Amino acid sequence: MDSKSEGEDRPWQSYHTAYTNAKAGMEGVDKEKVQKVVYEMSKGSKYFENEQRKEAYIKQKIENLQQQHAKLTDKDIAHFQKIAEKKIVELEASRELTKTWLHTDMDAFYAAVEILDNPSLKGKPLAVGGMSMICTASYEARKFGVRAAMPGFIARKLCPHLIFVPTNFDKYTHFSELTRKVFRRYDPNFIATSLDEAYLNVTDVCSERGLSGEEVAAELRGAICDETGLTCSVGVAPNRMLAKVCSDINKPNGQFILLNDHGAVMTFISSLPIRKIGGIGKVTEHMLRDVLGITTCDDMLKNSALVCALFSDLSSDFFLSVGLGLGGTHTPENRMRKSISTERTFTATSDPTLLFQKLADIAETLSSDMQKENLWGRNLTLKLKTSSFEVKTRAVSLQKYISSKEEILTNATNLLKAELPVSLRLIGLRMSQFRDEDKHTLVDPTQKTLSEFIVSGSSHSKAYENQDISSENSGDYLLEDKNLCEFDGTSEKEHRCITSEPESSSKREELGDSSSAKDTNETCGGNANCEIQWVDGYICSKCGIELPLGFEEERREHADYHLAQSLQQEESVHVAHDRVYHKLEHSSPKSRKKQKASSQGAKFIPIDAFFTKGKKTL
DNA sequence: GGGGGCGAACTCG
DNA sequence: TTCCACGAGTTCGCCCCC
Structure with missing residues (x-):
């Protein structure tokens, strides 16, 4: 059976929206079964249709990158090989192996807090959130394929006995603050990335107290458990990127230590799937896999020339640093809200x-x-x-x-x-x-x-x-x-x-702005209180916008618009007209004005423009 | 060509 | 019965102006 007919027989296999086995606690889940349920419950919905549109867009981007890839000559590749080698030398020179970073991640945080609050929930499949969306699922619920960012009604289908608890952020903030009190003792400048996750630079603690990263991690986990009643998982590594990956390895209630050693880092990173890296999500993973066959961090280095040829400077720098196992080692000074x-x-x-x-x-x-x-x-x-x-x-x-x-x-x-x-x-x-x-x-x-x-x-x-x-x-x-x-x-x-x-006046002229309506043939549909009349059958008596027969929905909405305007007692309408006019331009074959090259048209820009280099300097 | 403004997309928890 | 969140950060491409 070829892949096409297989896809037609099992369409859910290509629908990845709500399911990934990357989440801790979901290793033994029947992936196909979950995918099928999610697919069956989603298909035909507007959400599903939009996902299909998005997937088609991504597919187009990938095809475009593949074409760019195919066009590269040996000379091009040799050129980018030199660029890649230079970048790798520079990145390698920046490697820092003297720091010890911890990444702490509370285990199913919201669910754990709720269980602490109500011990009768312990051991039961639990979801924090509602029918529209789940924030966190307990490990018992994850066995059924239930996970964060999944709509509640799908989760209930996967796990009929699932218990829903509404979110209570005051509670989570309280417990988060208890954990942070502990973090401060190890690193007063710790970096909190959310209520349940933080990075700690414990280099000084290790040297001052003569402890290893492993010992500090164990001590910290014990302190968290004593002072909050909650468990967490910890990763220890020479930088934040690696520490984050490590904290996920022995979840829940565990820790993993990566030594501050070049060989250990390169061995660890070599077979690591790129999806485990923070910053590489579903789209980037698919793009790298389908265009360059990259699935592990090591593949990034093996394909360094092509990575530099097909992606922007910033992106290729990031991808190569992933291949080298490099990440943040210094605490950023200004962390102001933006x-x-x-x-x-x-x-x-x-x-x-x-x-x-x-x-x-x-x-x-x-x-x-x-x-x-x-x-x-x-x-x-x-x-x-x-x-x-x-x-x-x-x-x-x-x-x-x-x-x-x-x-x-x-x-x-x-x-x-x-x-x-x-x-x-x-x-x-x-x-x-x-x-x-x-x-x-x-x-x-x-x-x-x-x-x-x-x-x-x-x-x-x-x-x-x-x-x-x-x-x-x-x-x-x-x-x-x-x-x-x-x-x-x-x-x-x-x-x-x-x-x-x-602009507005000239645009009105182009619109044929007609406040001097000649005669009235038809009133607007749908709203008895609306004063709009369609002059000559298609010109709005209020503003002169033209909406021909066949645009009934648009007419009703246009009438609503004027009604709302009178309710709001506002005066200006010009900008709205311009927008409506643009919409008409796209839908009507009788466009009278060349479309303004603006961000309105940005969605129609060539797909290959995204995520790729604008120019190649050879 | 560089920089600011804007809109879209991606990512994370 | 219920029918796909919310908040924040980053990058990229395009347009426009200087």
């Missing part, structure tokens, strides 16, 4: 009133979270997941730092308005580019850029494009800092005049 976000999933809806209400709730949560940490940010990103599971992000850089709910919501609303009509199942907001507290300044960070922007009258700036200049709050986007206005010699009013014009 972003803060919040997102919510809900029953999919295209009702703008509901969507804006969700957005307001999320803005309030984000603002509250920011104020707890005294954070002020100037880059706001709106994340959307459509009802078909497609994820989109839309960002705006602001002219001042903000943190209040009102300011966040104003800007987020502008971003969301530009996407309507749309049916969503998730909305998220993320703030980044935080104000540097050390500078104690409120001065606009982009003032130089803005000055130049105003002088040149440039139309480039999505920040302005997406902002409702005519709204009451518009002044807030512009500089409150009077110094800048004086510096520019330009009044705020003038700022508004200059910045409000770009």
Whole structure:
């Protein structure tokens, strides 16, 4: 039987979304059975369809890399062989074998805390989470193929007796803090990567107390168990990358030590599957395997020339360091938070009133979270997941730092308005580019850029494009800092005049913006309160957008959009029109305007552009 | 050509 | 009955401007 017909007979074999045996405690699981259940419960769903789309996209990327691979001449390969050898010499020179790193990983942390809280759960298959998603599964549950990041309804199918316990992060934070008290005694600068994992540099403890890494690990595990009642697993190695791999080897409640010895490291790494390495996930694993036949860390070195030929500098440096068993050995100094976000999933809806209400709730949560940490940010990103599971992000850089709910919501609303009509199942907001507290300044960070922007009258700036200049709050986007206005010699009013014009007016002209509707032939469908009428059968009387017959869904959503707008008592509509127009362009054969080469079209860029070198210098 | 801004994708727990 | 999360970091490619 060839592989094709085999795939057709057992389609679940090629569906890898929710199952991997890489997780500790799942070694004896009947992989095929689990895959089949997951497949049967998923197929036909919108989620499944989206996964199929994603897999097709990845497959295309792989085929493209394979073509690039096939085109390489002997001369090319010899060239990249030299580059690879040089890189390997440099990386080898950076090798550090004098440090002792520990990676600690609490065993099934959330589940273990719940069992500690309720001992009657001990020994039973337990999942922390709900029907939509599981955070952690106990080892008893893992025997059935149940694991973290699996939807609860599938987990219950795999294990009908599965007990669900809702998450309680206050509890987990409390126990996490108990573990951290222990960590501090061994390394005051330990690196916590989550509530249940941390890296400790125990080099000093080892030398000061004359202990080996193995002895420190055993002592630390004992202290954790005594002070929390929980078990953990520990890996000891000369760097963090290796320590992380080691902590997974004797899970649960165990430890593994890799000696600080070049030979020991190279032996350990030689047969190690690349998927065990942090940073190499499903996609990278498939790409390396299907294009270059790389499955182990040693294969990375054997194929070093091709790795350098097909991947970017950063990627190939990383892949080669994996092959050499190199990883972080120094504690990074600045570990400041770089972003803060919040997102919510809900029953999919295209009702703008509901969507804006969700957005307001999320803005309030984000603002509250920011104020707890005294954070002020100037880059706001709106994340959307459509009802078909497609994820989109839309960002705006602001002219001042903000943190209040009102300011966040104003800007987020502008971003969301530009996407309507749309049916969503998730909305998220993320703030980044935080104000540097050390500078104690409120001065606009982009003032130089803005000055130049105003002088040149440039139309480039999505920040302005997406902002409702005519709204009451518009002044807030512009500089409150009077110094800048004086510096520019330009009044705020003038700022508004200059910045409000770009693109939108010309785009409206191209759209055939018709506020002077001639006659009315048809009212919009679906909403009795909607005042929209379709002039000549296809032109919106409100805004002039053209939606021909056959776009009934789009018409209803467009009507909803105007309704929501009146509810919101907002004024600006231009950006939204532009977006709707772009959508129409993609769906209508009668596109009147050449598609603007913008990030809107980015999803249509050649697939080979991703993850590969843009240019080859031979 | 370099840098900033943006959007998408990948990864991890 | 329930029907695929959330938060954070990183990298890459593209566009635009200088």
